[in-house]
Amino acid sequence: xxxxxxxxxxxxxxxxxxxxxxxxxxxxxxxxxxxxxxxxxxxxxxxxxxxxxxxxxxxxxxxxxxxxxxxxxxxxxxxxxxxxxxxxxxxxxxxxxxxxxxxxxxxxxxxxxxxxxxxxxxxxxxxxxxxxxxxxxxxxxxxxxxxxxxxxxxxxxxxxxxxxxxxxxxxxxxxxxxxxxxxxxxxxxxxxxxxxxxxxxxxxxxxxxxxxxxxxxxxxxxxxxxxxxxxxxxxxxxxxxxxxxxxxxxxxxxxxxxxxxxxxxxxxxxxxxxxxxxxxxxxxxxxxxxxxxxxxxxxxxxxxxxxxxxxxxxxxxxxxxxxxxxxxxxxxxxxxxxxxxxxxxxxxxxxx
Amino acid sequence: xxxxxxxxxxxxxxxxxxxxxxxxxxxxxxxxxxxxxxxxxxxxxxxxxxxxxxxxxxxxxxxxxxxxxxxxxxxxxxxxxxxxxxxxxxxxxxxxxxxxxxxxxxxxxxxxxxxxxxxxxxxxxxxxxxxxxxxxxxxxxxxxxxxxxxxxxxxxxxxxxxxxxxxxxxxxxxxxxxxxxxxxxxxxxxxxxxxxxxxxxxxxxxxxxxxxxxxxxxxxxxxxxxxxxxxxxxxxxxxxxxxxxxxxxxxxxxxxxxxxxxxxxxxxxxxxxxxxxxxxxxxxxxxxxxxxxxxxxxxxxxxxxxxxxxxxxxxxxxxxxxxxxxxxxxxxxxxxxxxxxxxxxxxxxxxx
DNA sequence: TTGAAAGCGTTACCAT
DNA sequence: ATGGTAACGCTTTCAA
Numbered sequence: 225x226x227x228x229x230x231x232x233x234x235x236x237x238x239x240x241x242x243x244x245x246x247x248x249x250x251x252x253x254x255x256x257x258x259x260x261x262x263x264x265x266x267x268x269x270x271x272x273x274x275x276x277x278x279x280x281x282x283x284x285x286x287x288x289x290x291x292x293x294x295x296x297x298x299x300x301x302x303x304x305x306x307x308x309x310x311x312x313x314x315x316x317x318x319x320x321x322x323x324x325x326x327x328x329x330x331x332x333x334x335x336x337x338x339x340x341x342x343x344x345x346x347x348x349x350x351x352x353x354x355x356x357x358x359x360x361x362x363x364x365x366x367x368x369x370x371x372x373x374x375x376x377x378x379x380x381x382x383x384x385x386x387x388x389x390x391x392x393x394x395x396x397x398x399x400x401x402x403x404x405x406x407x408x409x410x411x412x413x414x415x416x417x418x419x420x421x422x423x424x425x426x427x428x429x430x431x432x433x434x435x436x437x438x439x440x441x442x443x444x445x446x447x448x449x450x451x452x453x454x455x456x457x458x459x460x461x462x463x464x465x466x467x468x469x470x471x472x473x474x475x476x477x478x479x480x481x482x483x484x485x486x487x488x489x490x491x492x493x494x495x496x497x498x499x500x501x502x503x504x505x506x507x508x509x510x511x512x513x514x515x516x517x518x519x520x521x522x523x524x525x526x527x528x529x530x531x532x533x534x535x536x537x538x539x540x541x542x543x544x545x546x547x548x549x550x551x552x553x554x555x556x557x558x559x560x561x562x563x564x565x566x567x568x569x570x571x572x573x574x575x576x
Numbered sequence: 577x578x579x580x581x582x583x584x585x586x587x588x589x590x591x592x593x594x595x596x597x598x599x600x601x602x603x604x605x606x607x608x609x610x611x612x613x614x615x616x617x618x619x620x621x622x623x624x625x626x627x628x629x630x631x632x633x634x635x636x637x638x639x640x641x642x643x644x645x646x647x648x649x650x651x652x653x654x655x656x657x658x659x660x661x662x663x664x665x666x667x668x669x670x671x672x673x674x675x676x677x678x679x680x681x682x683x684x685x686x687x688x689x690x691x692x693x694x695x696x697x698x699x700x701x702x703x704x705x706x707x708x709x710x711x712x713x714x715x716x717x718x719x720x721x722x723x724x725x726x727x728x729x730x731x732x733x734x735x736x737x738x739x740x741x742x743x744x745x746x747x748x749x750x751x752x753x754x755x756x757x758x759x760x761x762x763x764x765x766x767x768x769x770x771x772x773x774x775x776x777x778x779x780x781x782x783x784x785x786x787x788x789x790x791x792x793x794x795x796x797x798x799x800x801x802x803x804x805x806x807x808x809x810x811x812x813x814x815x816x817x818x819x820x821x822x823x824x825x826x827x828x829x830x831x832x833x834x835x836x837x838x839x840x841x842x843x844x845x846x847x848x849x850x851x852x853x854x855x856x857x858x859x860x861x862x863x864x865x866x867x868x869x870x871x872x873x874x875x876x877x878x879x880x881x882x883x884x885x886x887x888x889x890x891x892x893x894x895x896x897x898x899x900x901x902x903x904x905x906x907x908x909x910x911x912x913x914x915x916x917x918x919x920x921x922x923x924x925x926x927x928x
Numbered sequence: 929t930t931g932a933a934a935g936c937g938t939t940a941c942c943a944t
Numbered sequence: 945a946t947g948g949t950a951a952c953g954c955t956t957t958c959a960a
Contacts, residue, residue, distance in 0.1 A: 274629035275953035327662040627937035
């Protein structure tokens with residue numbers, strides 16, 4: 225409870241001087257500064273954030289807005305953001321705005337309007353028109369990680385390129401029947417999936433495989449990928465020899481489905497994902513790596529620069545996803561050569 | 577920017593009256609109340625949270641302290657908390673205090689001391705002595721979800737009982753060689769694992785199987801369970817016929833390892849988990865269900881009651897975990913009868 | 929280099 | 945039922 229007044233009294237100075245000494249703003253002689261700091265320590269003084277905010281107009285707090293917190297990518301980004309914030313002494317208030325929930329509605333209608341933050345980082349948000357309107361009305365610096373960057377700064381991987389290279393990889397191995405699994409099953413395409421689907425088609429088209437293009441709708445989750453793959457792989461005669469999954473969760477669901485169906489990966493089916501998910505190594509999944517944790521940290525860096533300088537023009541950071549080859553991809557069977565890769569950590573030497 | 581003063585002016589009343597009308601505190605005639613509210617709406621007035629906090633001493637904000645945000649249980653609890661908070665117009669500031677990080681240190685040393693919250697919910701925290709000291713020094717209401725409830729309120733399932741019933745289930749099926757997989761591999765036991773390990777041993781002991789007791793250390797994660805199981809199941813002669821996993825992630829890792837090794841589940845190996853994880857159904861995993869989302873919501877309810885009434889004595893809510901039987905458990909092979917359960921959604925009719 | 933005093937935007941007490 | 949005013953705890957001119 226002890227306020228700065230007590231600290232000042234104990235140090236034998238005025239509140240103003242105490243404030244200056246503690247915040248490091250303005251002139252204070254070295255000796256009194258030390259005295260004030262010592263007094264503050266001995267009283268275990270901690271400035272009241274609400275008083276500071278009221279006086280300075282800064283909340284020392286950053287808002288994080290995301291549509292999930294349960295999916296790998298989002299949780300990782302969140303931790304990256306938290307780490308960066310922690311290092312800069314900034315608090316984090318979370319707005320978990322799940323699509324179609326009453327909570328999301330309230331977040332946009334009321335919570336954000338409170339402006340309890342100096343800036344906002346939005347992760348994979350895909351806001352509706354009215355939501356977007358609320359966002360701009362806030363008039364606060366904002367950075368997106370994966371997002372509809374309508375004039376705001378954005379950090380994301382090059383999704384089109386990632387999917388294209390995933391597909392290129394399969395084509396280079398000799399595959400021609402390659403399916404794309406992803407794009408949510410309920411008919412609504414997430415923008416990320418749309419871009420990856422475009423990349424896949426681009427690659428197929430470049431290889432003269434436009435006619436072979438196949439979209440298998442799937443919820444963006446492991447069980448979603450599993451269900452979609454069971455459906456896709458059921459009939460051996462129509463089965464593709466390879467799958468590009470929209471993300472690793474879907475890819476892994478696909479691999480599990482394949483195993484259950486007695487289809488060997490990569491002998492009978494090659495699978496590529498995008499992410500380098502926590503489980504990717506264990507499954508030997510070939511994938512295009514992104515590091516969401518770093519994206520979160522980068523977003524914070526950029527946001528703080530926007531806060532410092534409101535004139536800073538928005539920038540788009542497009543990251544390159546690196547291809548990590550593991551054991552889920554190989555030439556299609558009948559091509560002769562088998563897998564040419566080393567076994568991953570998790571490989572037991574048994575048939576996959 | 578428009579403050580309550582403007583609202584008051586527009587409505588033709590004093591700030592005090594405007595405040596009363598808006599907060600619903602004190603006497604205001606119905607007519608002026610309406611007038612004030614209309615004025616506020618037309619000005620898009622939103623009270624400054626820092627000013628309100630400063631004046632009332634209430635932050636309208638709840639802190640959430642957890643050691644991960646990436647694991648299923650924690651993410652689910654977090655969403656449960658967020659939902660409950662959203663419904664009550666309360667903000668959420670997140671403290672992701674991962675063990676052994678610099679960030680965790682700073683959270684306990686600085687961030688919490690700012691007391692930017694009216695109360696705290698700690699999830700699976702297991703604080704060290706010094707950390708605990710900081711926590712009590714805050715002198716703020718606190719509720720734990722799974723935790724070292726040293727005099728504070730706690731919500732959790734009955735871990736001992738859950739593990740005991742998981743083990744009972746296997747014993748009832750005729751198993752005698754049952755291993756317990758869990759308790760982190762680095763030698764440090766989480767308290768939850770310790771309690772579940774105790775429940776397992778209790779069940780074994782009651783069945784006269786004390787000598788059969790076997791602990792297989794594993795990181796508490798899917799890859800952790802996978803790695804532990806590969807190690808455990810390698811030799812067919814020493815292999816147990818059943819496994820009690822400390823949680824579903826470990827259980828599923830175990831099932832995946834078994835399949836890779838050509839060990840059929842449940843024919844050659846039965847597996848039980850604890851959680852009812854998002855993936856449990858897809859894997860046909862028999863498990864003891866808990867609903868972390870509800871635990872989070874309950875924690876918020878309880879915390880708010882503690883905030884309203886500082887005299888409220890701490891309570892311990894011990895939840896019952898319900899056994900959900902799926903297809904990962906069956907009598908040991910050689911016992912005759914095979915699985916007696918229906919196939920789960922995800923079952924393809926193929927050997928597991 | 930230091931101090932006095934005026935805010936920052938609310939709420940809440942005390943009169944009226 | 946309503947208004948005036950102090951208070952919340954800090955920062956920040958402005959003088960000295």
